[in-house]
Amino acid sequence: MPRTALGDVEHFVLIALLHLGDDTYSVPILAEISRRTGREVAQAAVYIALRRLEEKGLVLSRLGEATALRGGRAKRHFKLTPAGRKQLRDAREAFVQMWAGAENLVKKAPR
Amino acid sequence: MSQPRPPRVAEWLLAGRMQPDERASVLGDVEEQFHEQVRTAGVWRATLWYWQHTIGLMWGLWWWTPRPAWSRGRVMAMDDVRYAVRRLRKQPLTSLVSVATLACAIGAAAATWSLVSSLMLHPLNVTEPERLFEIGYRRNATSAPTSGFTYPASRMLLDAGLMPMAAVGSIGSPTPLLVQGAGDARVRAVRFASPNFLDVLGLNPTLGRFLSEAEDRPGEPLVAVLSERFWKSEFNSDPGVVGRTIQVRDQPTRIVGVAPRGFRGLDLRLSPDLYMPLHTIDRVQPWDGLYSNRPPVHWVDLVGRLPGGVTPAQMEQRLNGLQLDWFGSTPEKTFVLTDVETAALSEGARTDFRQFSRLLGTTVALLLAIGSLTVGMLLLMRTEARGGEFAMCMALGASRLRLASGVAIEGIVLAVAGGLLALPVSQLMFAGISTFELPGDIRVSLLDLSLNTRVLAGVVTAAVASVVLIASLASVFALRRDHGDVLRSHTGATPRITRRRSRAALVSAQVAVTLVLVTGAGLFARSVSRALSLNPDFDTTKVLWGGGENLTRYGYEPPRAKAFFEEFRTRLAQHPAITALAFSESNSGTGAIHIDGESQKMPSSVRLIGIDDEYLRTIGLPMLTGRTFARSDGTGAAPVAIVSASLARAIAGEGSALGRRIAAPGLQVPDTEVVGVVPDIKSPGSLEPLAWYMPRRQYSAPMYPGSSGPRLVVRASGNSDAAAAAVTATMRAIDPAIYPEPIKTLDTRILEGLGPQQFGMTVMGALGTIALLLSVLGTFVVAESMAVLRRREMGIRAALGARGSHLRSLLLTDTLRLVGAGLLAGFALSWLGAGMIRVFLFQVEPFDPFVTGGVAALIIVMALGVSLRPAIAAARIDLARVLRQD
Known part of the structure; x- marks a missing residue:
């Protein structure tokens, strides 16, 4: 596998960023993943994924404003880079290609 | 309402696992979620969630990091x-x-x-405490060092400029003042400090700034710096507290800063809530004035930082070399430097x-x-x-x-x-x-x-x-x-039977430790109980004593003070929470009195107490012999006295003190006839109180100079707290400017003096309970495993005709043996540690048979109780079944 291949959580995080738009942060990302997948993803996994995605150049982050609700601490906002968008597109195409003709097999498979 | 905060320890742990660049944002995220949890599930669940989440995050961050x-x-x-x-x-x-x-x-x-x-080890959170010294003096070569100067004297030392020196003003202790912060108005401790106080201590404020020179002038608007503790408790660590206004004795006071974290002042017994400029002391505590040399004065403590390379002895020499026109100065007075950590706690303490x-x-x-x-x-x-x-x-x-x-x-x-x-x-x-x-x-x-x-x-x-x-x-x-032996046992072969000796030894050790801890708690409890039962002659839970209420502090002249107390008596007497009230006046006593014209030294100080007609009745003190004061014992009549039982013994030994004549010439008390004897009012610090009661009306009030004002005694009709609240409310209803001294029952006062005993009782009691439960658990485990181990033996004994009671007693004897060994070891441990606890016990010996025997009996009964089930099961064993199972 190439180093830029996306893990499950990384994939989810990138798609959540697409849905939420730029300048979102980890709490809404976590909520979005839970809401859409119905899976309880660990917050630590999201942080690690964001860290890795930033290292790969797929997302960018910046420190935002501090609020009293956060104990006077700043938020770290994330947004997708063009490379991130391309990576997502490629991953989706790869999945579509792989799934071509296989949907029916899944439906017929015994439970 | 204040906003709840995430648990700090969890926050600290989490922060430790974070990389520096992501620490703030992650902690902020989790705090944001915490507040959401508070909103939806409540504070306790949110706190639990935070802990779980912290552990999960720490684990996850470690686990998923490549x-x-x-x-x-x-x-x-x-x-x-x-x-x-x-x-x-x-x-x-x-x-x-x-x-x-x-x-x-x-x-x-x-x-x-x-x-x-x-x-x-670190009593004061100041920078380089070894260079910080409290400046005091000795009155003569043999006297103990004293701290606290009059303002004029302190000014002279500050102006001498020998070293960086700060002044802190007080009346004996941090001046208690009524302060209204974010909540209700409460009496708070205030220190009046010079603006360079924190600089000299080498500290920086947590928020805002310390006091400034411009604010430290008479007539300037009042400002204050909060202690960190006050800031946390009253303002919930609000970062926006600087600039807010609080009321100090009904005067608006602007907050300019918060003192450093963990700074508790320079005296461990006292911890100020507020610091205010020294020269505003007269504004909030109108005594005779800061600038006066005459009592009562605002004493000023001085603390200085030694310059590098100067020893304390050298600085003392320089101070003594100053030509000071020091009020009341005598040639023998010499300056003494005491390092602040030593000064923070007295040698005795x-x-x-x-x-x-x-x-x-x-x-x-x-x-x-x-x-x-x-x-x-x-x-x-x-x-x-x-x-x-x-x-x-x-x-x-x-x-x-x-x-x-x-x-x-x-x-x-x-x-x-x-x-x-x-x-x-x-x-x-x-x-x-x-x-x-x-x-x-x-x-x-x-x-x-x-x-x-x-x-x-x-x-x-x-x-x-x-x-x-x-x-x-x-x-x-x-x-x-x-x-091989172990594996054979699974194929039906008989394994070697080994007794659980190591396990039994551990249980015996547990029992020994339990005996020591529970006995310690019992001894402390018995000390407290003994102290509380010192006064069987009256109800110590219903009678409340106040401190001396000196109205001259509030600018009252004697006629106005008299009118105040008369009004107070009339109003309080009608209050449903009070059944009786009386006043007394007392001062420090005398070590020697004249008995029948001859001066005699007393075993301890004799306290002279002027009482009114209601005093003895209010307390409920019965007459042991003689009579109480009568209407005829007024001004101009022959002086009469009632004495405590201990003073009666000191006067007359085993004989009668009635009719004996006593006098205290040093206190201008003339020859007086003893007409009655009442029981002692004892406390742990005064087991044989020498009390001399005089009818108050025979002497003009105050009886002698320096009297601290009348002391109130009330008898509560029901709850003593309600009576105390009634006293405060009544006094403040007459004059809201007065903040009465607390009024407490004798039991409360006694318990306050037994802090270490109560502390020991609670801590050893809690730890002893844990130890007892663990010992009982250990005994049960051993008894159960021994019963299982000896099933075959019991079966054979039963088959050979042994009765159930005999089999039961065999197993219970085993339990008794290991508990007995533990108790013996526990007695030895108690003997070794007796010296350690003896100093804290009151009228109880470290080997009090009631406590030690009771604890040992409790351990034995509990151990036998939990061993009963395995013993009964073992006694009902059926050999045929055991053999089949094997």
Whole structure:
């Protein structure tokens, strides 16, 4: 596998960023993943994924404003880079290609 | 309403796992979610959530972080840890008991050491305390050093400019003033300090700034700096507190800053809530004035920082070389420098606290011992139970070292879990002991105790080390057995029967420690009970005494003060919470009185108390002999006195004191006839009080100069708290400017003086209860396992005609034997530690038969009680069934 291949959580995080738009942060990302997948993803996994995605150049982050609700601490906002968008597109195409003709097999498979 | 905060320890732990660039944002995210949890589930659930989330995050961040190849060994070890956790989860009860025991022991040890460290090792949170000195003086070569100067004298020293020096003003203690912060108005301790106070101490404010020169002038608007404790408790650490206005004695006062974190002032018995400019003292406490030399004066303490290269002796020499026109100065007066850490706690208090620390340290060491013993026993049982598994593993080629390391990892997991759980345990301990007073009148609540992380790390490391040692010993016991023998037992062959000697020894040790702890708690409880039953002649729970109410403080002239008290008496007498009230006046007494014209030295000071007609009736003091004061004992009549039983004995020995004539020429009290004797009003500090009661109307009030004003005595009709509230409300209804001295029952006053005993009773009682439960659990485990082990023997005995009662007694005798051995060891331990506890006991000996015998009986009864079930089961054994099962 190439180093830029996306893990499950990384994939989810990138798609959540697409849905939420730029300048979102980890709490809404976590909520979005839970809401859409119905899976309880660990917050630590999201942080690690964001860290890795930033290292790969797929997302960018910046420190935002501090609020009293956060104990006077700043938020770290994330947004997708063009490379991130391309990576997502490629991953989706790869999945579509792989799934071509296989949907029916899944439906017929015994439970 | 104040906003709840996430648990700080959890926050600190989490922050430690974060990379610096992401620390703030992650902590902020979690705090944001915490507040959402508070909103939806409440504070307690949110706090629990925060802890769970912290542990999850810490684990996750470690687990998912990519690791280099060299650390793969750690991952291998993680598999062992996960396997150990899985095994521990299979026996949840024993694992829980082990972790809870360790948590109690580690938490208690860490909290105790943090307390001792904050008082003995780092009492003051100031920079370079070894260079900071309190400036005092000796009146002559033999007198003890005194601190506190009149303002003019302090001014001279400050102006001399020998070293950086700051002034702190007070009236004996931090001036108590009514302060209204964010909540209700309450009496708070205020220190009046010069603007350079924090500079001299080498500290910086947490928020805002300290006082400025411009603000430290008479007539300037009032400003204040909050202590960190006051800021936290009253304003919930609000960062926007600077600029807000509070009321200090009904005067608006602007907050300009918050004092440094952990700074508790320079006296451990007192901890100011506010600091205000020295020269505004007259504005909020209108005495005779700051600038006066005449009493009552505002005493000013001076603290200075020695310049580099100057020794205290050299500085003393320079101070003594100053040509000062010092009011009241005598040639013998010499300056003395005392380092601030020594000055923070008096020598007597330091000695008392050292002894108390030793007692506390021993108690905690005993708990740590019992914790280790319990965990050791549980690990031993676990490894014994896994004998078959070990034998199988070894038969398949596993090394003993590998198997032993698995057991050791179980021990480490237990100790680390215990260490984590120790954090909330120590916080609970801090909360639990915050109401107590330590020797030296140190109130725990003023110490702002927090867990010393180094101490915690040290204790957890020690616990891990001792548990690993115990686990290693346990694995040696388990692995030294012949695995062939073990495997044969599974094929129907009979294994060798071994008695559980090591397990029995551990239980005996537990019993010994339990006896010491519970006896200690019992001795303290008996001391408190003895102190509270010192006065059988009247109801000490219903009679309340006030402090002397000196209205001259509030600018009252004698006629106005008299009118005030008459109005007060009339109003209070009608209050439903009060059934009777009286006034007395007293002053410091005299060490010698004249008896029938001859001067005689008394065994202790005789207190002269002027009382009104209601005094004895209000307290409920009966006449032992003679008569009470009559209407005829007024001005101009022959002086008469009633004396306490102890003073009567001092006057007349075993004879009658009635009719004897006493006088106190030093206090201008003329020859007086003793007309009655009443019981003593005792306290632990005064077991034979020499009290001389005089009818108040025979003397004009105040009786002599310096009287602190009349002392109020009331009898409550019901709840004493309601009576105390009625007194305060009535006094402030007449004049809202007056803040009365607290009025308390004698029991409350006695209990206040027994802070260390109550502290010891609570701590040893709590730890003793834990130890007792663990011992009982240990005894049950041993009795149960012995019963199982001896099933065949019991079956054969039964088959040979032994009766059930005989079989039962065989097993119960075993229990008695191991408990008896433990009790003997416990008596020996108590004997060794008797000197440590003796100084804190009141009218109780360390070997009080009632307490020691009672505790031993309790342990025996509980041990026999839990051994009964296995003994009964063993007595009903059927040999045929045992043989079939085997």
